[in-house]
Amino acid sequence: xxxxxxxxxxxxxxxxxxxxxxxxxxxxxxxxxxxxxxxxxxxxxxxxxxxxxxxxxxxxxxxxxxxxxxxxxxxxxxxxxxxxxxxxxxxxxxxxxxxxxxxxxxxxxxxxxxxxxxxxxxxxxxxxxxxxxxxxxxxxxxxxxxxxxxxxxxxxxxxxxxxxxxxxxxxxxxxxxxxxxxxxxxxxxxxxxxxxxxxxxxxxxxxxxxxxxxxxxxxxxxxxxxxxxxxxxxxxxxxxxxxxxxxxxxxxxxxxxxxxxxxxxxxxxxxxxxxxxxxxxxxxxxxxxxxxxxxxxxxxxxxxxxxxxxxx
Amino acid sequence: xxxxxxxxxxxxxxxxxxxxxxxxxxxxxxxxxxxxxxxxxxxxxxxxxxxxxxxxxxxxxxxxxxxxxxxxxxxxxxxxxxxxxxxxxxxxxxxxxxxxxxxxxxxxxxxxxxxxxxxxxxxxxxxxxxxxxxxxxxxxxxxxxxxxxxxxxxxxxxxxxxxxxxxxxxxxxxxxxxxxxxxxxxxxxxxxxxxxxxxxxxxxxxxxxxxxxxxxxxxxxxxxxxxxxxxxxxxxxxxxxxxxxxxxxxxxxxxxxxxxxxxxxxxxxxxxxxxxxxxxxxxxxxxxxxxxxxxxxxxxxxxxxxxxxxxxxxxxxxxxxxxxxxxx
Amino acid sequence: xxxxxxxxxxxxxxxxxxxxxxxxxxxxxxxxxxxxxxxxxxxxxxxxxxxxxxxxxxxxxxxxxxxxxxxxxxxxxxxxxxxxxxxxxxxxxxxxxxxxxxxxxxxxxxxxxxxxxxxxxxxxxxxxxxxxxxxxxxxxxxxxxxxxxxxxxxxxxxxxxxxxxxxxxxxxxxxxxxxxxxxxxxxxxxxxxxxxxxxxxxxxxxxxxxxxxxxxxxxxxxxxxxxxxxxxxxxxxxxxxxxxxxx
Numbered sequence: 070x071x072x073x074x075x076x077x078x079x080x081x082x083x084x085x086x087x088x089x090x091x092x093x094x095x096x097x098x099x100x101x102x103x104x105x106x107x108x109x110x111x112x113x114x115x116x117x118x119x120x121x122x123x124x125x126x127x128x129x130x131x132x133x134x135x136x137x138x139x140x141x142x143x144x145x146x147x148x149x150x151x152x153x154x155x156x157x158x159x160x161x162x163x164x165x166x167x168x169x170x171x172x173x174x175x176x177x178x179x180x181x182x183x184x185x186x187x188x189x190x191x192x193x194x195x196x197x198x199x200x201x202x203x204x205x206x207x208x209x210x211x212x213x214x215x216x217x218x219x220x221x222x223x224x225x226x227x228x229x230x231x232x233x234x235x236x237x238x239x240x241x242x243x244x245x246x247x248x249x250x251x252x253x254x255x256x257x258x259x260x261x262x263x264x265x266x267x268x269x270x271x272x273x274x275x276x277x278x279x280x281x282x283x284x285x286x287x288x289x290x291x292x293x294x295x296x297x298x299x300x301x302x303x304x305x306x307x308x309x310x311x312x313x314x315x316x317x318x319x320x321x322x323x324x325x326x327x328x329x330x331x332x333x334x335x336x337x338x339x340x341x342x343x344x345x346x347x348x349x350x351x352x353x354x355x356x357x358x359x360x361x362x363x364x365x366x367x368x369x370x371x372x373x374x375x376x377x378x379x380x381x
Numbered sequence: 382x383x384x385x386x387x388x389x390x391x392x393x394x395x396x397x398x399x400x401x402x403x404x405x406x407x408x409x410x411x412x413x414x415x416x417x418x419x420x421x422x423x424x425x426x427x428x429x430x431x432x433x434x435x436x437x438x439x440x441x442x443x444x445x446x447x448x449x450x451x452x453x454x455x456x457x458x459x460x461x462x463x464x465x466x467x468x469x470x471x472x473x474x475x476x477x478x479x480x481x482x483x484x485x486x487x488x489x490x491x492x493x494x495x496x497x498x499x500x501x502x503x504x505x506x507x508x509x510x511x512x513x514x515x516x517x518x519x520x521x522x523x524x525x526x527x528x529x530x531x532x533x534x535x536x537x538x539x540x541x542x543x544x545x546x547x548x549x550x551x552x553x554x555x556x557x558x559x560x561x562x563x564x565x566x567x568x569x570x571x572x573x574x575x576x577x578x579x580x581x582x583x584x585x586x587x588x589x590x591x592x593x594x595x596x597x598x599x600x601x602x603x604x605x606x607x608x609x610x611x612x613x614x615x616x617x618x619x620x621x622x623x624x625x626x627x628x629x630x631x632x633x634x635x636x637x638x639x640x641x642x643x644x645x646x647x648x649x650x651x652x653x654x655x656x657x658x659x660x661x662x663x664x665x666x667x668x669x670x671x672x673x674x675x676x677x678x679x680x681x682x683x684x685x686x687x688x689x690x691x692x693x694x695x696x697x698x699x700x701x702x703x704x705x706x707x708x709x
Numbered sequence: 710x711x712x713x714x715x716x717x718x719x720x721x722x723x724x725x726x727x728x729x730x731x732x733x734x735x736x737x738x739x740x741x742x743x744x745x746x747x748x749x750x751x752x753x754x755x756x757x758x759x760x761x762x763x764x765x766x767x768x769x770x771x772x773x774x775x776x777x778x779x780x781x782x783x784x785x786x787x788x789x790x791x792x793x794x795x796x797x798x799x800x801x802x803x804x805x806x807x808x809x810x811x812x813x814x815x816x817x818x819x820x821x822x823x824x825x826x827x828x829x830x831x832x833x834x835x836x837x838x839x840x841x842x843x844x845x846x847x848x849x850x851x852x853x854x855x856x857x858x859x860x861x862x863x864x865x866x867x868x869x870x871x872x873x874x875x876x877x878x879x880x881x882x883x884x885x886x887x888x889x890x891x892x893x894x895x896x897x898x899x900x901x902x903x904x905x906x907x908x909x910x911x912x913x914x915x916x917x918x919x920x921x922x923x924x925x926x927x928x929x930x931x932x933x934x935x936x937x938x939x940x941x942x943x944x945x946x947x948x949x950x951x952x953x954x955x956x
Binding site for chain 3: 117120121122123124142143145146148150152154155156157158159160161165166169170172173174175217218
């Protein structure tokens with residue numbers, strides 16, 4: 070498979086603060102790659118570097134075979150960027166918005182018209198093409214934001230959190246459009262912190278934390294690392310005390326979280342130990358009102374890799 | 382409301398350009414206005430061809446200068462010369478000037494009789510009679526009106542980033558919010574306008590035409606009106622408020638006679654002038670500078686306050702309507 | 710080619726902003742009318758009426774204010790994000806800021822290219838008679854300089870509110886020193902010397918010569934001076950404008 074993006078030893082600092090540290094990853098042609106990361110992980114900085122807007126300090130980036138340092142304009146021609154902000158003109162029609170941005174990529178005449186219509190159809194806004202975005206709902210604006218990035222039929226589409234703050238219908242539509250784009254041959258780098266979106270569309274996932282890729286692979290590959298892990302949640306008759314329940318002898322337990330009306334226990338070897346945990350709870354004098362179990366998900370993986378503490 | 386007020390002061394710290402204008406540029410402009418108003422200008426010059434200057438001329442309003450040829454018209458436009466006179470064979474002068482008929486006749490009289498008519502008042506004399514204080518406050522009126530809109534910046538900002546809705550969803554209504562904006566803008570205009578005038582007058586003894594107490598009262602009246610106007614503009618217009626406020630302020634201040642005295646025989650223009658609150662303000666300022674008391678201007682003061690109240694009431698009602706319509 | 714496309718879009722954005730159109734079309738006429746009317750008593754009818762006098766001066770004043778149109782075309786809240794999205798497309802950074810300069814310049818060229826002959830032939834104000842074309846030419850160059858000035862402030866402050874607020878200081882100082890609101894010739898010599906730093910003063914003096922003296926001596930030096938100043942402003946734009954500052 071040919072790489073659409075190759076990033077090697079990429080570094081970027083803002084003043085003294087390093088934001089991207091020795092970043093390395095590749096995106097192959099025809100893939101949808103989800104770039105997952107908490108706020109401040111460096112997703113937007115990475116995307117801004119890939120979109121040629123932001124200069125990196127060191128490292129190399131190849132996009133579509135072009136060197137980011139030498140062939141900026143060639144790269145721009147093959148890339149479509151969906152910025153996080155709604156970067157559209159509110160006062161002109163949806164069609165004119167798409168047509169204007171597409172024309173900057175060299176499209177004109179019948180080709181421009183056809184591509185504009187196609188892009189609007191793809192995001193489900195063709196019926197509203199003559200309307201001004203100021204009359205649009207948030208979801209429609211988001212879809213127009215995408216249409217402006219795809220009308221010039223880019224080979225690589227980079228999306229920076231394109232579904233922030235929209236309804237499930239619009240989100241669903243956007244995700245379906247992305248899959249269609251991939252079917253049509255586009256490569257997509259999709260940055261978000263919504264796990265379910267990545268699970269739904271991404272062929273491969275990159276988890277970015279503190280400016281570095283800390284894990285990568287398909288969803289199954291990532292979850293596989295945790296396939297022998299299961300999380301039990303117990304609702305008890307009262308608030309448990311940490312000292313009250315004796316889990317110390319149970320080696321399969323990876324973590325215990327005490328909550329107001331219960332506790333969550335993650336164990337390393339599935340099922341083996343459930344009876345021991347229940348015994349430990351009951352012998353401490355608590356009654357179990359209900360119990361549920363959850364196998365490893367992308368969210369579990371993400372939280373486990375990046376930690377559960379809040380980010381600034 | 383005090384929380385909102387405190388929040389506004391906290392936020393305005395980060396609007397450095399607004400603070401810079403309010404706290405540095407405004408005082409500098411006010412000082413410049415005081416300097417220019419106090420600074421005497423050189424006399425207007427009448428150019429006379431070939432040293433035909435009558436010997437027995439006595440005039441404090443014009444300087445006579447001999448020239449060898451008629452100055453270009455542009456020299457009248459830029460103010461180098463007020464008039465050009467050329468002696469005719471019959472002893473009278475042909476006069477070229479941009480000034481009106483009355484001035485032209487006065488210059489003719491000056492050159493032929495050696496004196497200006499007794500009742501003649503040239504531009505400089507008119508300006509002097511207007512009073513230093515009136516000239517200063519006239520200029521400041523426009524600055525304050527423009528500055529008011531700039532200082533209301535937090536209100537449109539709250540609307541565009543959704544914090545207005547958020548504040549109103551807390552136990553706080555639009556009246557309280559706008560009252561806080563009003564007090565905030567009032568303080569932010571009043572303090573940097575009053576302080577430099579007071580300091581210049583108190584420390585350097587510069588003539589400002591009024592006592593400090595009078596300046597304090599007059600500026601308060603002006604800033605109340607400017608604040609109400611600013612709130613109204615900021616409510617009615619969503620964008621380009623600075624540009625709109627500048628346009629309205631410049632035009633209304635000119636018509637109201639804030640820069641130069643306006644006297645017109647046209648009843649329509651006179652009525653329009655009278656409707657503008659700045660006109661009443663300039664009449665009040667002029668009256669106070671020349672020794673009249675506030676009571677004599679009670680209707681004018683009431684009119685300015687009523688206009689302010691109207692602007693605030695309109696601002697509140699428009700804001701309420703837009704909230705109900707879900708625009709904010 | 711892209712420059713033309715962006716330019717067309719920028720002009721569209723300006724046309725969709727009624728305040729900017731108003732301030733470059735109706736407002737100059739209102740200012741001429743108001744100033745001419747209220748100062749009518751101080752002027753004769755010959756050789757120059759108050760309307761003639763303020764016709765020229767308010768025209769220069771209004772063209773000076775084109776700098777505000779330029780900052781709005783660049784960074785007004787409703788167009789700012791769209792404008793900076795252009796940076797993702799294969800366009801050079803100079804195409805981005807030059808399009809803002811050129812779009813606001815074109816607006817001024819069109820508006821004042823129409824307003825001056827309207828004042829001359831319809832309203833019968835003295836705009837130089839057959840020389841009005843030179844006055845229009847001068848206003849064109851002066852307007853271009855104003856657009857470069859406004860755009861430069863956007864590149865320095867990266868925010869319309871700050872750019873407009875700070876820019877108003879040198880703008881109003883230049884206008885006052887230019888003597889287009891009131892004559893400053895008779896103020897002390899320091900103020901007079903200072904006034905020569907004001908491009909508004911250059912434009913005003915040159916206009917007076919063209920219109921009232923039928924003298925074109927100052928036209929080329931002033932135009933060259935304004936163009937040199939414009940290129941200096943563009944140079945500052947080029948150095949300071951970095952698209953990454955706006956994303």
